[in-house]
Amino acid sequence: MEIHSFPIHRIHDLLESRQISAVETVTAFLERISAIDPGVHAYLATFGEKAIEEAKLFDSGAGNFSASPLAGTPIAIKDVIGIKGALTTCGSRILQGFVSPYDATVTKKLRQAGAIFIGKTNLDEFAMGSSTENSAFVKTRNPWDTERVPGGSSGGSAAAVAAGLCAGALGTDTGGSIRQPSSFCGVVGLKPTYGRVSRFGLVAFASSLDQIGPITRDVEDAAILLQAVAGYDPADSTSVDLPVPEYRAALSQSIQGLRLGIPREYFIEGTHPEVEAAVRNAISTCRSLGAEIVDISLPHTEYGIAAYYIIAPAEASSNLARYDGVKYGHRTQHSADLMEMYRKSRSEGFGSEVKRRIMLGTYVLSAGYYDAYYKKASQVRTLIRRDFLEAFQKCDAILAPVSPIPAFKIGEKSDDPLQMYLSDVFTLPASLAGIPGISVPCGFTSDNLPIGLQILGPHFREELVLRVAHQFEQATSFHLRDPELKG
Amino acid sequence: MDSKITRDEVRHVALLARLELSEVEEELMTGQMNAILGYMDKLNELDTGGIEPTTHAVELRNVFRPDSVEPSLDRKDSLANAPGNDGVNFVVPRVL
Numbered sequence: 001m002e003i004h005s006f007p008i009h010r011i012h013d014l015l016e017s018r019q020i021s022a023v024e025t026v027t028a029f030l031e032r033i034s035a036i037d038p039g040v041h042a043y044l045a046t047f048g049e050k051a052i053e054e055a056k057l058f059d060s061g062a063g064n065f066s067a068s069p070l071a072g073t074p075i076a077i078k079d080v081i082g083i084k085g086a087l088t089t090c091g092s093r094i095l096q097g098f099v100s101p102y103d104a105t106v107t108k109k110l111r112q113a114g115a116i117f118i119g120k121t122n123l124d125e126f127a128m129g130s131s132t133e134n135s136a137f138v139k140t141r142n143p144w145d146t147e148r149v150p151g152g153s154s155g156g157s158a159a160a161v162a163a164g165l166c167a168g169a170l171g172t173d174t175g176g177s178i179r180q181p182s183s184f185c186g187v188v189g190l191k192p193t194y195g196r197v198s199r200f201g202l203v204a205f206a207s208s209l210d211q212i213g214p215i216t217r218d219v220e221d222a223a224i225l226l227q228a229v230a231g232y233d234p235a236d237s238t239s240v241d242l243p244v245p246e247y248r249a250a251l252s253q254s255i256q257g258l259r260l261g262i263p264r265e266y267f268i269e270g271t272h273p274e275v276e277a278a279v280r281n282a283i284s285t286c287r288s289l290g291a292e293i294v295d296i297s298l299p300h301t302e303y304g305i306a307a308y309y310i311i312a313p314a315e316a317s318s319n320l321a322r323y324d325g326v327k328y329g330h331r332t333q334h335s336a337d338l339m340e341m342y343r344k345s346r347s348e349g350f351g352s353e354v355k356r357r358i359m360l361g362t363y364v365l366s367a368g369y370y371d372a373y374y375k376k377a378s379q380v381r382t383l384i385r386r387d388f389l390e391a392f393q394k395c396d397a398i399l400a401p402v403s404p405i406p407a408f409k410i411g412e413k414s415d416d417p418l419q420m421y422l423s424d425v426f427t428l429p430a431s432l433a434g435i436p437g438i439s440v441p442c443g444f445t446s447d448n449l450p451i452g453l454q455i456l457g458p459h460f461r462e463e464l465v466l467r468v469a470h471q472f473e474q475a476t477s478f479h480l481r482d483p484e485l486k487g
Numbered sequence: 488m489d490s491k492i493t494r495d496e497v498r499h500v501a502l503l504a505r506l507e508l509s510e511v512e513e514e515l516m517t518g519q520m521n522a523i524l525g526y527m528d529k530l531n532e533l534d535t536g537g538i539e540p541t542t543h544a545v546e547l548r549n550v551f552r553p554d555s556v557e558p559s560l561d562r563k564d565s566l567a568n569a570p571g572n573d574g575v576n577f578v579v580p581r582v583l
Contacts, residue, residue, distance in 0.1 A: 101564045195545045208543050237550040238543070306527045317504060324505070326577050328568035338580050343507040355506055359516060360523060362504040363492065376530050378540030383533070385541055418522050434544020459545060 003028040004164035005482055007217040008073050008224055011167055015072045016065045022055035022072035022116070025167075029074045029118055033165050035487025039146060041138045042160035044079050045087055046119035054116045063114055069224045071114030076166035078157050079120035080127050081212065082201040083107050086117075090203050091125040091135040094329045094349025104201020105236065106170060106212050106229040113228040118166050121156030125351045126320065127177055127205045129153050130423055133414050134353045141410070142184060143483040144449055148407040151181030157215045158185040163485055168216040168225050172202060174209045175308050176402075176427025179439040182215055183402035183452025186441045186481065188469070189215045190222045193460045194434035195240035197226075198233030206315035207238075209431050218479050219440060219470040223247035226462060242460055250463035251470040256290030258468065261395030265301035266426055271404040278443030278451040279401045285475055286399065286468070294395050298387040303380050304429040309421050310364050310377035311432070316354075317361025323349060356417060385433040392458045397468050401426050402439045402452040426454060436462045440469040441478035450478070491524035492517065 003011065003025055014020045030048050037043055051074060057063060058072045065071045077083060080090045082100035084107075089095050103111065110117075124134035132140045132155025140155045142148040143163040150159040154171030158181035161169050171178040173191035182189025190213045197212045204210060214225035227248065232241040262283060267276060287293050325331035325345030332344035350358070364373035391398065403426060413420045430437045435456055442453035453472065457465040473479050492500075497517045501508050508516060562575070571578035 098568050101560055101567060193545070194543075234552075238545075238547060240545060300533070303530060303533060306529045309523065310527060310530075321505070325570060326579055329570070331570035335580060338582050339505075341580050342505045343502075346505055347507040350506075352512075355508070355512075356516065356519060358504050358506065359497070359500055359520060363496075363500050363520070363524075366500065366503060373524075373527060375540055376535060377527075378542060379535035379538040380530055380533060381541040381544075382538050383535070385544060417519055418526060421523070432541075432544065 004032045008167045008221040009069060011073050012065070012069045012071070022058040022063070023052060025072060026051045026055040026074050026116060026118065029166060033119070036163055036485050037165055039141065039485070040143055040159050040163050040165070041140045042121055042156045042163060042165050043076070043119040044089060044091070044122050044137060044156070047086070047117055051116050051118050058114070068113040068228070070110065070228055073115055073167045074118040075110060075115040076119050076121050076157055076160045076169040077107065077117060078123055078154050078169070078171050080123055080172055080203045081107060081170060083117055086120065088203065089137070091123045091137060092349065092351065092354065093136045094323045094346070096330065098328050102201065105198035105233045107201060109229050115228070121154070121160050121169060123156055124153035125354050126203070126316070127153040127172055127174055128316065128353050128357055130176070130180060130420055131413065132156060132181070133410065134351055136351050139410060142407045143485055144186060145407065145447070147409055148449070149184070149410055151184035151407060153177040154215060155181045158182050158187055158189065161185070161187045161215050161217060162483060164482065168214060168221050170212055170225070170229070171215045172210060172212050173431065174206050175312060175431045176424050178213050178215060179402050179427050179437055179452070179454060180424070182439040184407040184450065186450030186478070187215055187217060188219050188222045188438065188440050188479065189213065190226060190438045190462070190466070191430070191436060192226060192230065192462055193436045195238055196436070196460065196462065197229050198236040198239045200233055200235040204319040206312040207319060208315060209312060219466055219473050220248065220251060222438065223251060223466050240460070245463045247463050247466055250467045253467055254290060255286065255468055255471045258291045258397065259294050259395040260286055260291045260468070261294050261296035261391055261398045263296050263298040263301065263391070263398060263400055265298050266400035271401060272406060274445040275401050275404060275406060275451050279399070279453055282442040282453045282472060283399055286472060289471055289475055296391045296394055296398070298391055298429065300380065300383045300387050301429055304384055304432060305421055305425055307377040307380040307384065308424070308428040308432055309360070310373050311381065313357040313361035314365050314374050315361070317358045317365065320354070320358055353417065381432045384429050388433045388435055397464055398456040400454045400456065402454040403427070406445050406449040406451060430456050435459055436465050438465050438469045440473055442476070443478060491521050
């Protein structure tokens with residue numbers, strides 16, 4: 001075992017007891033990145049020198065390792081979240097060269113907790129995608145099989161955690177972009193309740209859906225990272241002013257007597273048989289831990305994809321109107337007037353998936369189509385949200401697959417956007433409802449590809465979701481397996 | 488499948504979205520948008536009469552604060568990422 005394969009809490013114990021130094025820790029990860037990342041491409045940028053400087057400060061006594069479980073630990077940030085003075089590209093040519101003038105609230109909070117930023121991770125352009133193939137810069141590879149995608153859009157963060165290229169990472173989830181890549185890469189990924197974590201300094205994709213959350217090696221680490229970033233922020237009026245519980249303290253409680261709901265609509269034809277088998281096994285494990293398993297129904301599940309792929313592009317088309325070649329980002333060299341400057345700058349800067357979503361969003365919001373598409377989808381969103389609220393009358397949390405399929409081959413779906421969208425079927429409803437969800441490793445296919453169990457809870461009940469995930473994880477050993485990667 | 492959107496409409500939406508698509512992109516986009524919008528017909532299976540739309544999953548309230556001046560991004564930082572600026576203003580191609 002080496003430092004790069006340790007979870008945050010173990011690194012913290014070693015730092016606190018002075019068995020390793022922060023410089024040794026950061027150096028170990030940087031060396032690992034040099035050796036492994038050329039084959040994985042998890043990172044768009046790394047901050048080697050700066051990270052070492054910060055680690056030296058810690059070791060010299062300026063930092064107190066006991067002050068926070070993140071003190072001195074190397075953390076990666078999805079490149080859609082701002083770090084003051086660092087490039088934020090969103091995986092897009094339109095933002096190439098953009099330097100963040102301020103810290104996102106989550107970055108500020110992690111900095112205060114003593115985390116050391118080791119790099120910015122790759123993503124689908126503007127977080128639009130399910131495979132990280134839509135990055136304008138590089139395709140990230142799945143550490144378990146480098147011919148396959150890591151999932152998306154937080155594919156860089158998930159791959160970095162799985163490959164031991166950081167101690168933990170932040171991702172963002174709009175329709176599954178934390179949970180699905182975590183599932184594909186065999187790591188833990190939590191999408192918090194909408195409003196639990198401030199979005200200030202996160203580049204907006206779909207503002208009513210976007211949430212920032214942790215991607216980590218185990219559930220305890222997810223609790224640690226969530227604790228550091230959760231809470232009300234006056235700079236984000238959609239963040240919610242509710243007390244933040246002690247997430248780590250909740251983990252150890254047994255799930256004896258908890259009612260876990262199994263939604264029949266999540267066990268459908270088309271799901272990979274090994275995925276279904278692994279999730280069924282996970283349900284049995286939870287039953288053997290004393291949970292009561294109850295059948296539930298989320299009847300509007302099958303409408304989630306259509307509703308989401310109207311609502312999210314609609315919001316995106318509005319949010320991305322800001323990229324006009326005036327205030328920041330790419331400006332065309334070839335324009336005679338302002339209109340041409342807008343159109344050429346945007347067309348040169350955006351990739352094809354982003355253009356497609358802007359077009360879809362503009363269309364569904366345009367005169368004559370608004371009621372048929374956007375309003376209809378928003379009404380269906382009500383029905384989907386209601387499904388969950390009714391289900392939580394009958395159960396405390398829900399167990400389901402994260403994705404109907406394990407990691408697919410690079411290029412397999414990239415020519416057919418609709419097929420790519422359909423693979424999000426099990427993550428989109430929770431996003432539309434705004435509830436928290438986690439992906440926790442629950443098995444492997446015969447090809448040695450990771451499979452994730454999705455645990456969903458009621459609004460603002462992250463501590464319950466984390467507790468079920470932790471109790472399941474501690475009864476199994478899937479999270480302890482690492483991909484074999486050679487530099 | 489019925490055609491949801493014609494190539495002319497795609498061209499018009501691109502104008503509204505301030506995008507400029509090449510001939511090849513326009514053709515591809517028309518086909519893809521038709522496939523995606525065709526799939527959206529699924530929503531018409533549901534009777535949503537009388538259902539309130541949800542625009543935010545968590546109830547939002549207006550946030551009020553005193554109208555007091557606080558520090559914000561200064562001019563230099565605001566202009567730092569601008570592709571065209573004269574140190575005081577953003578500079579754009581001639582409008583009038």
